Amino acid sequence: MKRVLVTGGAGFIGSHLCERLLKEGNDVICLDNYFTGSKKNIAHLLDNPYFELVRHDVTSPYFAEVDEIYNLACPASPVHYQYNPIKTIKTSVMGAINMLGLAKRVKARILQASTSEVYGDPEIHPQTEDYWGNVNPIGIRSCYDEGKRCAETLFMDYHNQNNVDIKIIRIFNTYGPNMNPDDGRVVSNFIVQALQNEDITIFGDGSQTRSFQYVDDLVEGMSRMMQTRHNFTGPVNIGNPNEFTILELAQNVIELTNSKSKIINLPLPQDDPTQRQPDISLAKKELDNWEPKIQLREGLQKTITYFDTLLKDQ
Ligand code: NAD
Ligand code: UDP
Numbered sequence: 001m002k003r004v005l006v007t008g009g010a011g012f013i014g015s016h017l018c019e020r021l022l023k024e025g026n027d028v029i030c031l032d033n034y035f036t037g038s039k040k041n042i043a044h045l046l047d048n049p050y051f052e053l054v055r056h057d058v059t060s061p062y063f064a065e066v067d068e069i070y071n072l073a074c075p076a077s078p079v080h081y082q083y084n085p086i087k088t089i090k091t092s093v094m095g096a097i098n099m100l101g102l103a104k105r106v107k108a109r110i111l112q113a114s115t116s117e118v119y120g121d122p123e124i125h126p127q128t129e130d131y132w133g134n135v136n137p138i139g140i141r142s143c144y145d146e147g148k149r150c151a152e153t154l155f156m157d158y159h160n161q162n163n164v165d166i167k168i169i170r171i172f173n174t175y176g177p178n179m180n181p182d183d184g185r186v187v188s189n190f191i192v193q194a195l196q197n198e199d200i201t202i203f204g205d206g207s208q209t210r211s212f213q214y215v216d217d218l219v220e221g222m223s224r225m226m227q228t229r230h231n232f233t234g235p236v237n238i239g240n241p242n243e244f245t246i247l248e249l250a251q252n253v254i255e256l257t258n259s260k261s262k263i264i265n266l267p268l269p270q271d272d273p274t275q276r277q278p279d280i281s282l283a284k285k286e287l288d289n290w291e292p293k294i295q296l297r298e299g300l301q302k303t304i305t306y307f308d309t310l311l312k313d314q
Contacts, residue, residue: 001050003027003065005108007058007099008072010037012179013113013171016219017070022048024223029064033057036075041178058095059087062102068226069110071099074148076115078141078269079184085143092147093154100158103165111167111226112155114235116276117145118170126243126277129170129235139271152235159233167225167232172239172278176215176299177306187212190250191300191307194259204268206247209275213240214299217292224287232286239278240292249296256300 004021008014009030014037021028022045030042031054045051056062058073074091075081081088096112103110119127120135135145158164175187183189193200221238244252250263283290294302 001025001027002067003029004068004070005029005031005064005066006070006072007031007095008037008074008113010034010039010042010053011072011076012041012176012183013174013215013218014072015041015178016176016215017072017222018042018045018051020219020223022051026050028052029054029066031056031058031062032073036077036080036180036183038180058098059090061098064102065106066102066108069099069103069108070113070222070226071095071110072113074113074144077184078144081144082140088143089147092144092151096151096154100154100164104158104162107165109165109167109226110155111169111222112151114152114168114170115144115148116170116172116237116239116278117141118149118152119276120145121271121273122276125275126241126279127237128279129237129282136271140269141271156233165230167228168234168236169222169225169238170235171218172213172237172276173210174213174215174218176303179303181307181310186210186246186249187300187303188307190253191257191304192311194253194257194261195304195308195311197260199264200250200254200261202246202250202263202265203272205265206250207245208268208272209243209245209277210249211240211243211277212249212296212299213238213292214294214302217294221283221287221290224290228286236282236286237278237280238283239280240295241278241280242295243275243277244296252297252300253304256297257304
């Protein structure tokens with residue numbers, strides 16, 4: 001039995017990961033400061049004797065004997081990471097230093113949840129891991145993008161200088177159950193708006209694209225990356241290469257919910273990337289032919305069912 005630490009474990013992705021790790025027979029420590037996560041996401045795991053919940057902020061050091069660390073702690077939605085940008089960058093940078101320090105001390109393998117945002121507003125399409133990105137260092141998204149870029153640098157430096165056993169994955173837009181209804185990201189916004197027959201808020205003209213990955217596919221990729229061969233550190237893209245415009249996403253959500261919502265257009269936020277699509281050749285090669293299994297409409301349906309129940313219970 002392995003002891004696994006999941007930082008940000010009460011968040012959207014972290015809660016799915018904790019559930020899977022427990023099912024696989026691991027002893028799981030879930031660490032979170034509940035900034036964007038919620039005890040509700042992991043409430044069903046609390047009775048499990050192999051699950052431990054710790055309120056802690058990764059900007060402070062944490063000590064525990066663990067075999068593996070998944071470092072997910074960081075707000076991921078632009079609304080939340082821009083709320084306190086200094087805290088966001090501290091979370092990425094000091095969080096990485098603290099968790100890498102722990103990994104070094106206890107000789108744990110450590111995986112960093114990096115992001116497609118390291119590519120910024122990409123000039124090459126689709127994005128491969130060797131592309132260095134096009135990121136504004138002083139814009140409203142920089143606290144997140146540059147924090148995650150610096151975390152990647154720290155991971156590589158701890159690996160090269162101190163031999164820490166690291167893994168870096170670059171996650172592309174992921175959605176699914178356990179997203180916070182107030183999260184502010186596009187999939188949860190559109191579904192909640194559609195279910196309540198409120199206006200669907202498209203920022204800009206809706207021609208910008210994203211490639212949406214269902215959470216189960218991500219967790220499978222994450223788990224394979226953690227178990228992969230010792231000298232493969234990544235970074236590796238984990239995302240669904242099927243690309244949609246934001247307008248197409250809105251139309252799909254309206255159709256699947258039978259909603260009476262109207263689409264309205266609001267101003268496009270500063271530095272909003274115009275396109276994003278992962279090249280997943282490296283993940284397929286290194287992670288035993290990993291590729292996403294759940295396509296957009298099936299994943300949206302599962303997520304709609306989740307939010308429908310949640311909103312009725314409120
Ligand atoms: P989320 O906001 O639901 O989860 C983040 C979790 O981290 C929350 O539970 C939050 O309370 C916790 N947290 C934040 N700051 C913390 C701190 N200082 N100390 C301890 N805990 C803290 O977001 P998510 O979508 O589950 O994202 C999880 C990770 O995956 C993040 O690192 C994010 O950057 C990365 N990621 C997500 C996506 C996506 O599309 N969902 C894409 C790329 C990368
Ligand atoms: N977006 C939108 N309406 C919303 C929320 C987001 O049109 O209510 C757009 C946003 O401008 C961006 C895309 O949807 O172009 C994805 O936004 P999200 O915040 O989900 O993720 P990110 O921009 O970080 O990829």
